[in-house]
Every structure is written in C-alpha cells, then in structure tokens.
Amino acid sequence: MQFVMPDLGPVMPEISLAVLALFILLADLFIKRKETIALMSIISVGVAAYLLPGSMGATFNGMYISDGYSAFFKFIFIANVILTVLISVKYIEIEKVNFGEYYCLILFATLGMMLMASAGDLIVLYLGLELMALSAYVLAGFIRYDRKSNEAAMKYFLLGAFASAFLLYGISMIYGLTGTTDIMAISDYIVKHGLASNPVLMLSMILFAVAFSFKIAAVPFHMWAPDVYEGAPTSVTAFMSVGPKAAGFAVIGRVFMVAFGSVQVEWAAILIPIAILTMGVGNIVALSQTNIKRMLAYSSIAHAGYMLLGIIAGAQDGMASVLSYMLIYGFMNIGAFAVVIMLRSEGFKGDNISDYEGLAKTHPAAAALMLIFMFSLTGIPPTAGFMAKFYIFLSAINAGYTWLVIIAVMFSAISAYFYLRIVMYMYMKEPKETVRLSTSPALALALAITAAAVLIIGVLPSAVVNFARIALGY
Amino acid sequence: MEFINSHLLSLITFVPLLGALLVLALPGTREDIIRWSALVITCIPLLLSLLLFAGFDRSFAGMQFIERYAWIRDFNINVFMGVDGLSMPMALLCSLICPICVLASWNIERGVKGYFFLFLLLEAGMLGVFTALDFFLFFVFWEVMLLPMYFLIGIWGGPRREYAALKFFLYTLIGSVMMLLVIIYFYLASTPHTFDMIELARTNSLFDYRMLCWFGLFIGFAIKVPIFPFHTWLPDAHVEAPTAISVILAGVLLKMGAYGILRINYTMLPDITMRMAAFMAALGVINIIYGALCAMAQKDLKKLVAYSSISHMGYVILGMASFTDEGLNGAIFQMFNHGIVTAMLFLLVGVIYDRAHHRDIDSFGGIASVMPNYAFVTFLAFFAALGLPGLNSFISEALVFLGAFQKYRILTAIAASGVIITAAYCLWTLQRVFLGKLNEKYSLLPDLTVRETVSLVPLCIIVVVLGVYPHPVLNLMKQTVSLLNRIITGAGI
Numbered sequence: 001m002q003f004v005m006p007d008l009g010p011v012m013p014e015i016s017l018a019v020l021a022l023f024i025l026l027a028d029l030f031i032k033r034k035e036t037i038a039l040m041s042i043i044s045v046g047v048a049a050y051l052l053p054g055s056m057g058a059t060f061n062g063m064y065i066s067d068g069y070s071a072f073f074k075f076i077f078i079a080n081v082i083l084t085v086l087i088s089v090k091y092i093e094i095e096k097v098n099f100g101e102y103y104c105l106i107l108f109a110t111l112g113m114m115l116m117a118s119a120g121d122l123i124v125l126y127l128g129l130e131l132m133a134l135s136a137y138v139l140a141g142f143i144r145y146d147r148k149s150n151e152a153a154m155k156y157f158l159l160g161a162f163a164s165a166f167l168l169y170g171i172s173m174i175y176g177l178t179g180t181t182d183i184m185a186i187s188d189y190i191v192k193h194g195l196a197s198n199p200v201l202m203l204s205m206i207l208f209a210v211a212f213s214f215k216i217a218a219v220p221f222h223m224w225a226p227d228v229y230e231g232a233p234t235s236v237t238a239f240m241s242v243g244p245k246a247a248g249f250a251v252i253g254r255v256f257m258v259a260f261g262s263v264q265v266e267w268a269a270i271l272i273p274i275a276i277l278t279m280g281v282g283n284i285v286a287l288s289q290t291n292i293k294r295m296l297a298y299s300s301i302a303h304a305g306y307m308l309l310g311i312i313a314g315a316q317d318g319m320a321s322v323l324s325y326m327l328i329y330g331f332m333n334i335g336a337f338a339v340v341i342m343l344r345s346e347g348f349k350g351d352n353i354s355d356y357e358g359l360a361k362t363h364p365a366a367a368a369l370m371l372i373f374m375f376s377l378t379g380i381p382p383t384a385g386f387m388a389k390f391y392i393f394l395s396a397i398n399a400g401y402t403w404l405v406i407i408a409v410m411f412s413a414i415s416a417y418f419y420l421r422i423v424m425y426m427y428m429k430e431p432k433e434t435v436r437l438s439t440s441p442a443l444a445l446a447l448a449i450t451a452a453a454v455l456i457i458g459v460l461p462s463a464v465v466n467f468a469r470i471a472l473g474y
Numbered sequence: 475m476e477f478i479n480s481h482l483l484s485l486i487t488f489v490p491l492l493g494a495l496l497v498l499a500l501p502g503t504r505e506d507i508i509r510w511s512a513l514v515i516t517c518i519p520l521l522l523s524l525l526l527f528a529g530f531d532r533s534f535a536g537m538q539f540i541e542r543y544a545w546i547r548d549f550n551i552n553v554f555m556g557v558d559g560l561s562m563p564m565a566l567l568c569s570l571i572c573p574i575c576v577l578a579s580w581n582i583e584r585g586v587k588g589y590f591f592l593f594l595l596l597e598a599g600m601l602g603v604f605t606a607l608d609f610f611l612f613f614v615f616w617e618v619m620l621l622p623m624y625f626l627i628g629i630w631g632g633p634r635r636e637y638a639a640l641k642f643f644l645y646t647l648i649g650s651v652m653m654l655l656v657i658i659y660f661y662l663a664s665t666p667h668t669f670d671m672i673e674l675a676r677t678n679s680l681f682d683y684r685m686l687c688w689f690g691l692f693i694g695f696a697i698k699v700p701i702f703p704f705h706t707w708l709p710d711a712h713v714e715a716p717t718a719i720s721v722i723l724a725g726v727l728l729k730m731g732a733y734g735i736l737r738i739n740y741t742m743l744p745d746i747t748m749r750m751a752a753f754m755a756a757l758g759v760i761n762i763i764y765g766a767l768c769a770m771a772q773k774d775l776k777k778l779v780a781y782s783s784i785s786h787m788g789y790v791i792l793g794m795a796s797f798t799d800e801g802l803n804g805a806i807f808q809m810f811n812h813g814i815v816t817a818m819l820f821l822l823v824g825v826i827y828d829r830a831h832h833r834d835i836d837s838f839g840g841i842a843s844v845m846p847n848y849a850f851v852t853f854l855a856f857f858a859a860l861g862l863p864g865l866n867s868f869i870s871e872a873l874v875f876l877g878a879f880q881k882y883r884i885l886t887a888i889a890a891s892g893v894i895i896t897a898a899y900c901l902w903t904l905q906r907v908f909l910g911k912l913n914e915k916y917s918l919l920p921d922l923t924v925r926e927t928v929s930l931v932p933l934c935i936i937v938v939v940l941g942v943y944p945h946p947v948l949n950l951m952k953q954t955v956s957l958l959n960r961i962i963t964g965a966g967i
Binding site: 375380381382386390393394397398402405406409410412413416417420424427428460461462465466469 | 546547548549613614617618620621624625628629635636639640643644647648651652654655658659661662
C-alpha cells in the first residue's frame with residue numbers, strides 16, 4: 001500500500017495557525033510582557049488570513065473543503081479573534097488572569113472553528129467542534145478564583161458534552177443509514193435512494209438540529225447561555241457570542257443545505273419551531289434582565305433566531321443573508337461587549353444595567369458608542385443591524401415564509417424596549433456614582449473598528465452583500 | 475446656480491444633515507455660535523424651498539425636480555427624489571417651521587450642542603420623508619426621524635419625559651415594522667424587483683393580499699396621524715416635549731402619517747382604498763368629535779392643544795376619504811394650515827409656560843391686560859383654529875365639508891357639530907386665560923420679546939393671507955389632486 005501525500009494547500013491557513021499557536025504557547029514561557037503575546041496572536045491569525053485566499057480547493061479525499069463559503073466564515077473568525085484580543089489586553093490584567101495561555105486558547109478555539117467551517121466530512125466536523133468546545137470551556141472558567149466563572153465553565157462543559165453526544169448519535173445514525181460520513185456522499189445517497197421520509201433520517205436530522213442548536217444557543221437548548229455569558233470573563237463572552245455561533249451556523253449551512261439539501265421541507269419543519277421559540281424566548285426574557293451580560297446573552301439568543309430564518313428560507317439568497325447577518329452581528333455584538341468591558345475597572349464590576357445611569361454625562365464618548373451598538377442590535381437604520389435584518393426578512397419572504405417574518409418583526413419591535421432601556425439609562429437618568437472607565441489604546445482601536453463597521457455597512461451595505469454572494473458563488 | 479437648480483431636493487434634504495455634523499464639530503461651550511449656526515443652517519432649506527416654490531410647474535400633475543442616484547445596487551435601491559403637488563406643500567411647511575423652532579429653542583440651556591445636532595437630524599429626516607420616491611429610502615428617513623425625536627423628548631422634556639419618549643418610540647416602531655413588511659412584499663411582488671414608488675403605483679395590480687397590505691400600511695400611518703384608537707401616545711409626547719419639539723410634532727410629524735396614506739395607500743392600493751372609504755370617513759369623524767370633546771375637558775393648556783390636533787387631523791382624514799377634488803384639496807390644505815396654526819398655538823403655550831411655569835388654564839385670568847400683544851396673537855391663533863372665516867383654516871375646513879357632504883351626508887353633518895365643540899373650547903379657553911379678573915400673581919408678566927415676535931409674525935401673516943387668498947398653496951396641489959382622484963375613482967369602478 002502506497003501512501004500518497006495529500007495536497008496541503010487548502011489546509012495551509014489552519015496548519016500555519018496551529019504551528020504559530022504552539023509556538024506562542026512555548027514562547028509564553030520566556031516572555032514577561034503579555035502584550036507581546038497578544039500581538040503575536042494577532043500576527044498569527046494575520047498570517048492565516050494572508051494564506052486564506054490562496055488556499056481554495058478540496059483535499060484529504062474531500063474531507064476538507066476550502067471554498068468561498070468556508071473562507072467567508074474564516075474571515076469572521078479571524079476578525080473575531082483580532083477584536084477579542086484587542087478588548088482583552090487591559091481587561092484580563094484587571095481581572096488578574098493575565099496569562100499567555102489565554103491567547104493560545106483563543107487561537108485553538110478558532111482553529112477548531114476553521115475546521116468546522118471547512119469540514120467536508122462529519123468526522124472532521126466533530127473534531128473541529130470538540131477542539132473549539134474544549135478550548136471554550138477552559139476560557140469560560142479562566143478567572144479561576146471567581147466562583148461564577150467556575151460555575152460557567154462547569155455548566156458549559158456538562159451541557160456541551162451532552163450536545164456532543166447528540167451529535168455523535170446523529171453521525172452514527174446517518175452512517176448506519178448511508179454507510180458514509182462524507183457530506184457530499186450522504187447527499188447523493190439520500191437522493192439516489194429516495195430517503196425523503198425515512199424515519200431514521202428524520203431522527204438523525206433531529207439529533208443534528210439539537211447539537212447545533214446548542215452551539216448557536218437556540219431555544220430550548222439555550223439554558224447554558226445566560227449563566228455562561230454572565231460568569232465567563234467578559235472578553236470571552238464577547239468571543240463566544242460570535243465565534244462558536246458563527247461556527248455553528250457554518251456547519252448548519254453545510255450539513256443541512258448540502259447533506260440534507262434534498263429534504264429541505266423535512267428539516268425546515270424541525271427548524272421553524274426552534275426559530276420561533278428562539279426569537280420569542282430571547283427577546284421576551286431579555287426584557288426582565290438587570291445584568292447587562294445576561295441581557296446581551298438573551299439578545300444573542302434572539303439574534304440566532306433571526307439567522308435561523310435565513311437558513312429556513314434556504315437557497316442562495318437565504319444563505320447570503322445569513323452570512324451577511326453573521327458578519328454584521330459580529331461587529332455590533334463585540335462592540336457592545338467592548339463598552340461593557342470599559343466599565344469594568346479595579347474594584348468595580350460594572351455589569352449591572354443600573355451602572356449605565358447617566359453615562360452620557362460622565363463619559364459621553366462611551367455612551368455614544370453604546371448607543372450606536374444598541375440601535376444596530378435593535379435594527380434601526382442607518383445602522384448595519386438594519387441592513388442585516390432587512391436582508392434576512394427579504395429572503396425569508398421571498399421563500400414564502402411571510403408569516404414567520406411577521407412573527408420575527410413583532411419580536412424585533414419588542415426587542416427595542418430592552419435595547420432602548422440601556423440608552424434611556426445612559427441619556428435620561430442622572431449619574432449616581434462616578435463610574436471610572438478603563439480604556440487602553442487597544443480597546444479604543446477595537447471600538448473604532450466596530451463602530452465604523454456598523455455605521456459604514458449601514459449606509460453602504462453593498463460590499464458585505466457582494467462579499468457574501470461571491471462567497472456563495474453567484 | 476446651475477448646480478443648485480439641478481440638485482434642489484438633495485440639497486434641501488442633506489444640508490440639514492451636513493449641518494448636524496457641522497454642529498457636532500463645533501466646541502460645545504460656545505453655545506451662541508451653535509444656536510446661530512443652527513438658525514443659519516435651517517434657513518438654507520427654507521430659501522431653497524422658496525426656489526422650489528418659484529420654479530414649481532403648477533400645471534403639471536406628475537413628479538418634478540426629479541433626482542436619481544444609485545445607492546445599493548444589489549437590491550435596486552436608489553436615492554430617488556422628487557416632488558409633486560402633494561409633497562410640495564409639505565416640504566414647504568417643514569422647511570418653514572424648522573427655523574421658527576430654532577428660534578423657539580433659543581432658551582434651551584442644557585446640552586445645547588446635542589439638542590441642535592438632533593434637531594437638524596430630525597429636519598433632514600422629515601424633509602427626506604416628503605421628498606423620497608424610493609420606498610426603501612422613504613422608510614430609512616421615516617426611521618431616522620424617530621431617533622432624534624426620542625432623545626429630544628426624553629432628554630429635554632418635562633417630568634414624565636422618559637415614559638413619553640418610550641411610548642412614542644414603541645408606537646411608531648410597531649407601525650413602521652408593519653410598513654417594512656409591506657415594503658418588502660411589494661418589492662418582491664414587482665417584476666423586475668423595485669422600490670421605485672412611481673413604478674410600484676403603476677404596476678400595483680401585481681400585488682396579492684391587498685387588504686392585508688392596506689391595513690399594514692394604514693396602521694403604520696394611522697399611528698402617526700394619529701387616528702383613533704392609535705392616538706394615546708400623542709397627548710403624552712406633546713405635553714412632555716419641549717415647546718419647539720411639540721411644534722415639530724404637531725406641525726410636521728402628524729402630517730407625515732396623512733401624507734403616507736395619500737402617497738402610498740392611495741396610489742399603490744387604490745381599489746382597497748376605495749372600498750375602505752366609508753371606514754376612513756367614520757374614523758375621521760370620530761377623530762373630530764372625540765378630539766374636540768377631550769380638548770374641552772383638559773385643564774392643561776398644552777394638553778388641550780394636543781387634543782385639538784387630533785380633532786383637526788380628523789378633518790384631513792374625512793376630506794381624504796371623500797374622493798372629490800374639493801375634499802382632497804381641502805384635506806391637503808388643512809394639513810398645511812393645521813401645521814401653521816398648531817405651531818402658533820404650541821409656541822404661544824410655550825411663551826406663557828416660560829413666564830408662569832405652569833399651564834393650568836383655570837389659574838390664569840385677565841392676562842390680556844398685562845400682555846396685550848400676546849393676547850392678540852393668541853386670539854388670532856385660536857380663531858384660526860376654530861375656523862373663523864377670513865383665516866386660513868376656514869377655507870380648508872369648508873372645502874373638506876363641501877367634498878365630504880357629496881358622499882357622506884350624515885357623517886358630515888355629525889362632523890360639522892365638531893366645529894361647534896371646537897368653537898366652544900377655543901372661546902372658553904380664551905375667556906378663562908385672558909378675560910375676567912386679573913390674577914394678581916401675574917400682573918408683572920412681560921409681553922412678547924423680540925425673539926418670540928419674530929417667530930410668530932410670519933405665521934400670523936400666513937394665517938391671514940391664506941385666509942383671504944389661498945391660491946398660492948391651492949394652485950400647487952390642484953393638478954396632482956385631480957390626478958390622484960382619477961386614479962382612485964378609476965380603480966373603484
């Protein structure tokens with residue numbers, strides 16, 4: 001038997017990222033200034049980003065696919081890493097957990113996400129998912145002397161393990177049914193043997209939906225999200241609210257659109273109730289939150305619901321709208337968390353909504369930035385959040401799900417209440433105590449990038465929409 | 475000059491937007507510079523819209539001063555603007571009211587920079603709504619105007635400002651998301667997909683679910699007008715808002731609802747509009763009577779004016795629902811007149827509130843003897859509000875009744891009784907505030923200042939001139955109205 005060296009071209013970004021992350025792990029032993037580690041991790045994803053455009057193609061017998069679709073998601077992951085690192089530098093110092101491993105774990109989690117986005121085979125998908133999840137569990141518990149952080153890690157781990165088990169069940173069933181774990185081959189098999197109403201296929205699709213719903217925090221598999229978002233270090237919360245969610249959508253898109261592409265009617269019936277529940281619970285429970293991290297957790301649950309609409313709508317337009325939404329959501333959500341991080345200073349937690357009272361008087365710039373992100377999350381023009389929602393709704397109505405969009409816009413109108421409450425606290429209440437902001441050049445840069453992205457995409461969304469359409473090859 | 479003439483509408487709309495950014499760049503401590511520059515900036519659209527007024531072809535029913543630039547090519551969205559006889563009076567009204575409101579805001583002390591920044595943003599939004607011909611652009615302006623309004627009420631408003639601002643925002647947002655759904659549906663139903671309002675009106679027969687769409691749009695606009703039972707945000711918002719913002723709310727914002735119904739429901743779903751005519755007329759009559767009765771019961775002067783707005787907007791709805799040239803002309807003219815008159819009323823309420831620090835009607839008395847000029851202007855404004863012949867509102871209300879009576883005899887008869895209630899509350903208010911024994915507490919109130927006079931005199935002149943010679947405004951809309959009427963009645967047959 002002859003061993004043929006596979007084409008490593010398509011995997012080059014991931015290989016380089018893995019090598020550099022390991023190198024950083026070693027270098028951490030000798031480098032005292034952790035800012036250097038932060039810079040090195042930005043450089044390492046920069047290298048991956050540089051290699052990305054030249055890496056198109058499939059390799060390892062189609063187990064690994066690097067195409068426009070995966071490249072779009074990898075772009076989101078890389079942007080997510082850069083922004084997360086920028087908002088972390090000062091923050092983890094304040095939390096007294098300024099260790100180099102923090103950045104390495106973020107890089108490994110991202111590597112896992114990149115594998116997921118490119119998975120052409122369910123086994124690769126599972127490997128990527130586990131790499132991402134294990135790194136994220138550790139990150140959630142990174143403030144090890146803090147009970148809430150520990151609780152977050154534990155909860156995330158236990159529930160995450162369940163979700164992985166569901167995924168494995170799903171994979172094994174589909175393997176039992178079709179005899180393959182290759183996504184393209186599964187698709188061919190389902191079409192060729194007319195398995196449309198096969199109960200085992202249905203069951204395995206339900207199991208996939210459960211596992212992925214957990215990753216994107218969709219109701220009723222969202223229970224972990226508020227506790228983990230609240231307990232985890234805020235920078236990690238920002239990272240988790242975008243990265244794993246995007247990775248979850250990447251695999252939902254790949255598995256449901258490609259492997260189960262011929263039975264869309266069946267899986268849409270599974271995803272529709274999930275989407276409605278997700279939008280409903282996310283938006284309604286967010287109304288009563290007093291902690292901003294929990295509120296943003298419920299808000300991110302709700303946003304997953306909107307994005308599911310795009311998946312349900314299916315077709316190229318539906319996917320393009322999900323891609324655009326994900327990118328825009330990443331900018332506005334990390335931006336909002338960056339402001340939350342700013343309020344955390346030595347001896348002051350600053351994660352209660354009441355801490356925002358009168359912020360506009362004491363720190364007008366911070367309040368103005370939060371205002372932009374809150375309006376964008378609400379989806380009010382001319383911010384990017386509006387364009388994102390507009391495109392999702394457009395493609396869902398185009399696919400004939402008008403009634404679903406009616407439900408979505410109603411929940412979206414409800415969401416205005418809790419986003420605006422933050423704005424109201426900042427601008428219309430008197431400051432109670434003087435809140436000290438902890439700023440750093442890195443944090444300022446992250447805020448500048450996210451705010452500029454939210455405003456520019458809001459006015460000129462063509463670039464993002466085109467990017468998504470090109471990524472999907474039309 | 476050539477450039478100005480060919481870009482009039484975009485200049486009118488975007489100059490306040492650029493001005494807002496300019497104000498943002500000014501140092502916050504130089505408050506006088508900010509005030510003066512806001513005044514100058516708001517005068518530019520006024521001057522430009524006078525150019526528009528001069529150059530407007532009154533014998534042409536369609537769109538004029540058209541401008542079109544590509545914006546988001548992926549969805550075929552354009553910056554597409556134009557005015558016709560329907561939007562021209564509204565744009566004129568808006569650009570006229572804004573400088574007056576800047577004058578009325580002169581005594582804002584807190585956060586001057588933020589205030590004028592938001593104010594100019596608001597003006598851009600309002601002018602944009604009246605000039606946009608792309609449905610998407612229309613929606614964006616519609617929403618853009620929401621944000622500054624929320625803050626202007628919520629930060630600079632009265633004691634219950636937070637509640638009022640949030641209520642205003644949520645009401646309008648719920649209306650506008652329904653509108654958004656219909657906009658997307660229209661876009662997808664048209665081939666090729668387009669947001670062009672002219673094109674959508676032309677090919678409206680392609681749309682299904684017409685009744686549903688009609689109601690989606692109608693409720694969105696009815697909240698803004700406001701039409702009973704969607705009016706409950708209005709008294710709160712008006713009472714809590716600072717004077718200038720009440721003026722904008724009543725003078726311009728309410729008109730956007732009626733404008734939306736005329737521009738969109740009427741042209742894009744004419745058959746349904748025709749079928750809903752009696753329904754709309756009935757709502758209009760309820761507005762007239764209910765608003766007037768509520769106004770009569772108020773003790774707070776500002777709340778009284780707020781409810782009178784509801785009543786006066788009822789005439790607009792009744793006139794619109796008549797589908798006669800007289801009724802439609804009357805409705806649009808009434809929109810213009812109400813904008814002028816209610817602006818005066820709110821300014822006058824603001825004047826007395828600045829001096830007495832309350833608005834309780836019953837605790838004034840005999841003010842006419844200490845503030846004769848103020849009393850004169852207030853009498854004029856209230857007489858205009860009650861439709862005294864010789865003043866502008868008389869003509870528009872008479873036209874509305876003339877048009878409506880041809881279609882709905884009983885409803886119009888009921889509506890006419892609203893005129894009596896209106897007269898009753900107006901005269902009763904004047905009597906309680908200005909006549910009778912002078913309340914000694916107020917014997918030293920100063921009369922109108924120069925600034926107040928400057929902001930009120932132009933409105934007084936308009937009230938009188940249009941009352942005697944309404945043609946400058948009526949001529950603007952005549953052709954468009956009869957075209958609109960032909961579209962509706964043609965579709966109904």
